[in-house]
Structure formats: structure tokens, C-alpha cells
Amino acid sequence: MINWYVRAGRKGPNEPIVRRRRSGNLARVTQGNLPLRAKVATQVSRTAAALSRAAGRGDGSVIGGWIGLKIDPDLLEHLAAGRAIALVSGTNGKTTTTRLTAAALGVLGPVATNSFGANMPSGHTSALAKAGSTPYAVLEVDEHYLPQVIEETRPRVIALLNLSRDQLDRAKEVAMIAQLWRTTLAKHPEIMIVANSDDPMIVWAAGNSPTVTWFSAGQRWQDDSWVCPECGSTIERQDGQWWCTGCPLRRPQPQWVVEDDGVLDPSGAWHLVRLQLPGRVNLGNAATALAVAAAFGIRPLQAVPTLSSVASVAGRYAQVDRDGRNIRLLLAKNPASWLEAFDMADNAPTLLSINSRDPDGLDTSWLFDVDFSPLRGRQILITGERAYDLAVRLEVNDVPFRHVQTFGEAIASVPPGRLEVIANYTAFQDIRAELDRVN
Amino acid sequence: MSINPEWSTPGQAAGGQSWGEPPVHGQQPPVQWQQPPVYGQQQPAYGQQPQPGYEQQPPAYGQPQQPPAYGQPQPGYGQEPGQPQPGYGQQPGYGEQQPAYGQPVAPAPGFGQQPPAAYPQGGFGPGSAPAPQQGTPSGDSVVRIVWIYPDLLSTYGDRGNMLILAKRARQRGIAVETIEVRSDQPLPSQADIYLIGGGEDGPQALAAQRLRVDGGLHRAVNQGSAVLAICAGYQLLGTSFFAKGAKCQGLELIDIYSDRGETRAVGELAGEVDPRLGLPRLTGFENHGGRTHLGPTVSPLARVSVGIGNDGQTEGAWRGKILGTYSHGPALARNPAIADLMLRWATGYDTLPPVDDTWSEALRNERFAATRPNPA
Numbered sequence: 001m002i003n004w005y006v007r008a009g010r011k012g013p014n015e016p017i018v019r020r021r022r023s024g025n026l027a028r029v030t031q032g033n034l035p036l037r038a039k040v041a042t043q044v045s046r047t048a049a050a051l052s053r054a055a056g057r058g059d060g061s062v063i064g065g066w067i068g069l070k071i072d073p074d075l076l077e078h079l080a081a082g083r084a085i086a087l088v089s090g091t092n093g094k095t096t097t098t099r100l101t102a103a104a105l106g107v108l109g110p111v112a113t114n115s116f117g118a119n120m121p122s123g124h125t126s127a128l129a130k131a132g133s134t135p136y137a138v139l140e141v142d143e144h145y146l147p148q149v150i151e152e153t154r155p156r157v158i159a160l161l162n163l164s165r166d167q168l169d170r171a172k173e174v175a176m177i178a179q180l181w182r183t184t185l186a187k188h189p190e191i192m193i194v195a196n197s198d199d200p201m202i203v204w205a206a207g208n209s210p211t212v213t214w215f216s217a218g219q220r221w222q223d224d225s226w227v228c229p230e231c232g233s234t235i236e237r238q239d240g241q242w243w244c245t246g247c248p249l250r251r252p253q254p255q256w257v258v259e260d261d262g263v264l265d266p267s268g269a270w271h272l273v274r275l276q277l278p279g280r281v282n283l284g285n286a287a288t289a290l291a292v293a294a295a296f297g298i299r300p301l302q303a304v305p306t307l308s309s310v311a312s313v314a315g316r317y318a319q320v321d322r323d324g325r326n327i328r329l330l331l332a333k334n335p336a337s338w339l340e341a342f343d344m345a346d347n348a349p350t351l352l353s354i355n356s357r358d359p360d361g362l363d364t365s366w367l368f369d370v371d372f373s374p375l376r377g378r379q380i381l382i383t384g385e386r387a388y389d390l391a392v393r394l395e396v397n398d399v400p401f402r403h404v405q406t407f408g409e410a411i412a413s414v415p416p417g418r419l420e421v422i423a424n425y426t427a428f429q430d431i432r433a434e435l436d437r438v439n
Numbered sequence: 440m441s442i443n444p445e446w447s448t449p450g451q452a453a454g455g456q457s458w459g460e461p462p463v464h465g466q467q468p469p470v471q472w473q474q475p476p477v478y479g480q481q482q483p484a485y486g487q488q489p490q491p492g493y494e495q496q497p498p499a500y501g502q503p504q505q506p507p508a509y510g511q512p513q514p515g516y517g518q519e520p521g522q523p524q525p526g527y528g529q530q531p532g533y534g535e536q537q538p539a540y541g542q543p544v545a546p547a548p549g550f551g552q553q554p555p556a557a558y559p560q561g562g563f564g565p566g567s568a569p570a571p572q573q574g575t576p577s578g579d580s581v582v583r584i585v586w587i588y589p590d591l592l593s594t595y596g597d598r599g600n601m602l603i604l605a606k607r608a609r610q611r612g613i614a615v616e617t618i619e620v621r622s623d624q625p626l627p628s629q630a631d632i633y634l635i636g637g638g639e640d641g642p643q644a645l646a647a648q649r650l651r652v653d654g655g656l657h658r659a660v661n662q663g664s665a666v667l668a669i670c671a672g673y674q675l676l677g678t679s680f681f682a683k684g685a686k687c688q689g690l691e692l693i694d695i696y697s698d699r700g701e702t703r704a705v706g707e708l709a710g711e712v713d714p715r716l717g718l719p720r721l722t723g724f725e726n727h728g729g730r731t732h733l734g735p736t737v738s739p740l741a742r743v744s745v746g747i748g749n750d751g752q753t754e755g756a757w758r759g760k761i762l763g764t765y766s767h768g769p770a771l772a773r774n775p776a777i778a779d780l781m782l783r784w785a786t787g788y789d790t791l792p793p794v795d796d797t798w799s800e801a802l803r804n805e806r807f808a809a810t811r812p813n814p815a
Binding site: 165173175223226227232234362363364365366367368369388389391392393395396397 | 590591593594595596597598599602603606621622623639641642645705706724726767768769772773798799801802805
């Protein structure tokens with residue numbers, strides 16, 4: 001499917017029936033309605049972001065918002081006022097789901113979004129300041145900041161994807177995040193929740209909300225949800241269902257379900273979803289985006305074609321041709337996302353790269369939570385600052401590998417054709433830099 | 440609980456610009472590929488260059504291999520099937536020229552009822568299983584490894600210790616059986632090695648409570664089984680520990696107690712191991728809020744040179760065949776000599792044939808080089 005009618009200015013047969021919502025709020029999103037302090041802060045924020053970009057210091061999406069918030073601590077609240085906002089949070093898939101959701105909401109008009117993955121309040125502030133007066137916004141939110149960002153942006157919809165272990169040397173444990181969310185959401189019954197029925201922690205976190213749409217996006221990583229967050233009993237799983245053996249918590253019936261290479265909507269209609277992004281994981285992300293779009297009144301028929309326009313997300317899934325090799329970049333930050341990356345990667349030579357700088361977490365223990373056996377039989381190369389941790393892990397896992405010192409050595413070591421690259425956060429950025437900061 | 444999505448469309452926004460913002464990168468200079476720090480010599484590629492003691496061609500991908508000498512089907516996430524793995528050749532001879540780790544272990548205080556059996560001489564390639572040993576506590580040739588409560592105490596890759604023990608046993612032709620016992624199951628008391636891992640406060644308190652009621656670990660320890668306890672699992676072996684602000688009763692298996700430190704200990708951990716254990720330096724990563732105090736009947740595992748450990752001076756504890764450490768998660772990945780010590784305790788062998796530890800040595804050296812010793 002192509003997004004032909006979107007490109008054609010929505011003149012196709014599926015053109016939405018436009019009914020103008022009489023909402024004074026949406027009209028308020030202009031610079032003119034901002035308090036003076038917020039106006040100044042917005043302008044300075046944009047300038048700082050532009051300077052940062054010009055100086056080659058990154059995309060400016062953090063520094064701009066940071067400065068803006070220094071000038072006006074309420075800037076995010078001011079910039080969010082009057083916009084219809086969707087928040088996307090969870091351990092994995094935030095950035096991609098945010099991008100897909102922004103594509104779907106684009107059916108309605110311009111959408112502000114923090115598409116660089118800057119998912120803390122400074123990033124949100126920067127994204128909204130930069131976008132100007134858009135009536136819609138889709139914001140990816142770090143799990144820890146979700147309560148604060150809910151208070152400041154008053155979202156219409158929140159998508160809750162999954163919760164699993166991530167950067168344990170500094171992050172809160174999974175059950176604590178789930179509790180934090182549950183408490184916060186209980187105070188906001190007006191917010192529509194779109195949540196993953198396959199993750200017990202998510203179901204429990206969303207459980208106090210009166211308005212929940214459930215989607216089924218699967219749960220590959222289950223080792224953080226064997227114990228019921230409600231009562232401490234064991235959670236049993238069978239045939240895609242799960243239930244607590246000690247209390248009524250169990251998998252709710254999902255309204256949006258990934259089936260084959262498409263998505264079933266709540267009416268039972270099945271939509272073929274053609275994505276440029278690999279793997280069943282991204283079909284789940286697409287189902288989430290469709291469910292959020294539906295909460296904004298966008299039909300799947302309108303939204304589905306927009307999803308295929310997303311080719312890569314801040315370098316993730318990007319493909320680069322170099323020396324006859326087709327290099328594809330996959331980001332994997334924690335055990336759950338490594339399992340997902342193995343699912344997405346082709347059966348081809350694969351480079352694994354691990355660092356342990358601050359954004360990655362200093363602790364590499366999680367390597368032993370990942371089963372690397374799906375890589376057996378592929379040519380495996382390893383690199384990165386913590387390659388030796390990976391070496392020991394792969395040896396124990398009976399996965400043969402070779403250590404390379406540089407990305408160039410990796411390319412030279414594989415035959416022409418596909419080279420899959422799976423890397424954690426800063427290792428991924430290093431390789432992306434090697435490939436001219438591909439997006 | 441569900442909403443009916445309204446199919447109407449809110450007002451279309453003004454402005455015809457597209458929603459996607461093209462990313463701007465300015466004149467970003469190409470960043471240099473991060474060179475991994477050079478830690479001595481470049482390592483030979485695993486399984487690709489002849490290693491000392493490797494008699495044969497290096498294994499190529501897809502090269503047929505000999506079936507492993509073990510052959511115990513392994514439970515637990517299909518990771519170590521007893522089937523031959525494509526492309527991973529079990530090496531005959533396993534680097535026999537390499538020096539063995541450390542010295543034979545002195546009999547531990549209070550133990551020594553295990554007659555140390557001499558290790559069979561020669562012929563430890565694949566296929567030659569060790570002769571049945573008198574000293575094996577379970578009375579047969581299978582080393583049974585129990586991982587206690589992975590549903591409660593498995594926060595930091597604790598599975599790694601079970602995998603590493605099983606791997607290093609099988610590399611010596613020692614049959615192993617690994618058993619994961621959930622907290623709602625009775626704990627068998629007939630195994631040779633018990634592993635108990637790290638966890639957060641709530642699961643730690645729950646695990647201690649269930650283990651006290653169960654009694655299986657106490658019976659096993661009384662029968663001479665070995666225990667490797669990590670972080671939260673280490674704390675709960677003592678008389679008391681703190682979880683969620685409350686003092687909790689421990690298993691009283693060793694004479695230690697734990698309370699809260701003023702700061703959380705997070706970072707690299709290293710230290711010289713008690714020489715009676717004959718082990719090389721300890722290395723690990725710690726992440727705990729507790730401080731542990733040792734009574735007169737246990738010995739510290741190590742003197743801390745990097746990090747905090749028990750109290751900034753000592754790290755871990757051992758008595759008999761019980762060994763506890765704050766080196767969390769897959770502690771054996773960086774300390775394979777401790778894995779071999781556990782296997783020797785379990786089998787009664789004085790020594791084990793060396794295996795190729797090229798990569799774990801590289802990892803250890805890299806970690807020692809990357810850490811700064813505590814100020815004296």
C-alpha cells in the first residue's frame with residue numbers, strides 16, 4: 001500500500017469526512033496566546049537549538065528545551081496548552097511507535113513530535129517550541145518522567161507499550177515504575193489509555209483507568225512479570241493468555257490484534273500493514289499507532305497507508321550501502337530489545353557492538369539475560385568497548401564469533417551482501433557516525 | 440473498559456506543511472569510530488586461530504563436530520541443548536598447556552569430610568567421562584546444580600552463573616543437570632551446588648521467608664552441598680538483613696548480618712581473595728544498599744581494593760562450601776576460577792583440567808585496567 005492519497009493532498013477515495021471540531025482550545029495554540037515570559041523562552045529555546053545544530057553538537061533537541069525551561073519553568077505547560085497530545089511510554093519501542101503515530105496523526109494536519117528520541121521534559125519543550133502552532137503532538141516519554149509530563153501536558157491519549165528491565169544500575173525496578181504509573185493514572189480518569197494486553201505489568205498499571213483500549217503486541221521478554229504486581233502470586237502463561245494464580249488479574253481481551261502481516265481492528269476488519277520497518281515487533285508498534293490514531297478519530301483505512309512512509313527512525317533500521325555491503329542498523333538496549341532484534345535481523349553476517357558508557361548503563365550483567373542462540377549458524381563479529389563481556393557470553397552460549405577492532409574491519413570481514421548491525425545505545429551512535437549520521 | 444473509537448475527524452489543521460521534520464545535522468564533523476582501548480595484545484579470533492593446546496584445525500562455520508561428551512538434556516530456555524550445535528566444535532585437548540588456576544584449595548574450616556579424590560590422569564578429551572567418584576555428594580557422576588527461585592532472585596543476569604558452571608563442567612566431561620526451582624516449588628536437598636542470586640527488597644524478603652519454611656537448603660548444607668550466593672542472596676544467608684526499611688530474619692546459614700549503608704554501592708568491585716582459597720583476584724560489579732558484618736566463624740572472601748563490598752574493607756564471605764559475594768549477577772563470567780572451585784567442591788576433585796580461558800582472561804585484564812583502586 002502506498003500513501004498516495006496523502007501525497008495527493010488527501011483527495012483520494014479514502015479522504016476523511018472533515019468535521020470541524022468547535023474547540024476553542026485548538027485555536028489557542030499560537031504564539032500570540034503565550035504569556036510573554038513563555039514567548040521569550042520559546043524564542044531563546046529555538047535559537048539555542050539552532051546554534052547547537054550549527055555547532056555540530058547534536059540535533060539541539062535537549063539543550064534548546066533545557067534553556068527554555070530555565071527561563072520559564074512552566075514553558076512545557078504553556079506550549080502544551082490547547083494541543084491535542086498523545087504520549088507514548090514504555091521500555092521498548094517508544095521512538096518507533098511515536099514516529100508511526102505521528103505519521104498516522106498527520107492525516108489530520110501538522111503534528112509536533114520529539115522524533116529524535118529526546119524523551120525527557122527538555123526534549124518535549126524543544127519539540128513543541130520548534131514545531132510552532134500545531135494542533136497535535138505525539139511525544140515519546142521516558143518511563144520515569146511520565147507522571148510529570150502528564151501533569152504538564154494534559155494529554156488526550158497515552159499509549160503504554162511494555163515494561164522490562166533496563167539499565168539496572170540506575171533505573172527503578174519494573175514493579176516500582178508500574179506502581180508509579182498506576183497511581184498517576186488513577187488521578188486522571190479523563191485520559192484515554194491505549195495499552196498492551198500481553199504485558200501483565202502494563203495491564204496492572206492501566207488497571208485503574210476507566211477508558212482503556214487494549215492492543216496485543218506480544219511479549220517476548222517475560223522474566224520481569226512472573227510475579228503478580230497485585231498480589232505476589234505466580235503468573236501462568238499458555239497459548240498467548242496469561243493469568244494470576246492468586247487474584248483476578250488476567251489478560252484482557254484486546255481490541256487491536258496483530259494477525260499475520262496485518263492488524264485486526266475493533267470492528268473485526270483486518271488491514272494489511274506494509275511497513276518498511278522489519279519484524280513482527282514493528283507490526284505491534286503499528287497496531288499501537290493505529291489504536292492511538294483511532295482515539296483521535298482516524299480510521300484505520302486512513303491511517304494504515306501513512307505507516308509505510310516511515311523508513312527509519314533516528315538511524316534505527318536505516319540501510320546504508322558501503323563497499324558492496326548493505327548495512328542495516330538495529331538498536332538493542334536491553335534484554336527484551338535484543339530478543340526483538342534477533343527476530344528482525346535476517347539470517348546474514350551480523351556485527352554486535354556493546355559499550356557501557358553512561359547512556360548505556362555501566363553494568364553489562366544483562367548480557368546473560370539474553371539468549372544469543374538464535375545467532376548460531378550466522379557469521380558473528382563483535383566489537384565495542386565491552387566486546388570482551390560479549391565474547392565470554394557468546395562462548396558460554398556456544399555461538400562462534402570473531403572480534404574486530406574497527407567498523408572497517410567488520411565490513412572487510414564479511415562477503416558482499418547484507419550485514420546486520422545490532423548495537424546498544426552509544427555503540428549504535430558510534431556506528432551511525434561512521435555512516436555519516438544516517439537517519 | 441474499551442472505548443468505541445469515534446470515526447469522525449476533528450478539524451483539519453491550517454497550514455499545508457508536512458508533519459515530518461527533516462532532521463538537521465548542520466556541519467557535523469564525522470565522528471571517529473570509537474577504538475576500543477588496547478589492552479595489551481589483540482586477541483586472536485575465537486575459534487579461528489590456533490590456540491595453545493588446540494590440536495586441530497580451527498572450527499569453521501558449519502563444520503561438522505563431535506557430539507559433546509555430556510548429553511544431559513538441559514532444561515531452561517533452550518539455550519544449552521544437548522544436541523550438537525552447528526559450527527561449534529568441541530575442542531579436543533582444551534588448552535591443556537595452560538597453567539591451572541591457583542593452587543589446590545586448602546580444606547575449609549569445619550569441613551573436609553569429603554575425601555579429595557584424585558583426578559583421573561590423562562584422557563580427558565570429549566567422550567571420556569570421568570570415572571565415578573567416591574567423593575561426589577550425590578553419590579553418582581552427575582553434578583546437580585539448583586538455581587534457587589529465579590522468579591524472585593534473578594535481577595542481573597544471574598542465570599549466567601548456572602550456564603557457566605554447566606559449561607565448564609561439560610568441558611571437563613563432567614555430566615551436569617541444572618534445575619530451576621521456583622519459589623512455589625519445594626527445594627530439593629540432594630543437589631551438589633545451589634545458586635542464589637540478586638534481587639530487590641521485596642523478593643529478597645519473600646525468598647528468605649520461603650526458604651526458612653522450606654528447609655531444603657538447610658538440609659543440603661548439612662549434607663555438604665556447595666552454595667554460591669550473590670548480593671541479596673548473600674545477605675539472606677546471614678542472621679538478619681534489611682529490606683524495605685525493616686529488619687528481616689535470614690537463614691542463619693553463615694554468621695553474618697547486614698544493615699543499611701549511608702550510600703548505595705554501585706560500580707566496579709575488585710579485591711584480593713583469601714589465599715586459602717587459592718583463587719586469583721576477584722572482579723565484579725556491585726549494586727547494593729546494604730553493608731554486611733562478619734562474625735568470627737566466617738572469613739571474608741576478599742580484601743577490597745576497588746569498590747565497597749561488605750564495608751569498604753572486606754568483600755563477601757565463605758565458610759565450608761558456602762561462598763557469598765556482592766559481585767553481582769553473572770559473577771562467574773569474570774571469575775571462572777570460582778566456578779571451578781564450586782565444581783571441585785561438588786565433585787571432590789583436587790584439580791580440574793584447564794580450559795581455554797582466553798576471553799575471560801581478556802575480560803578480567805580489561806576490567807582491572809579500567810578500574811581505579813580505592814585511595815589507601
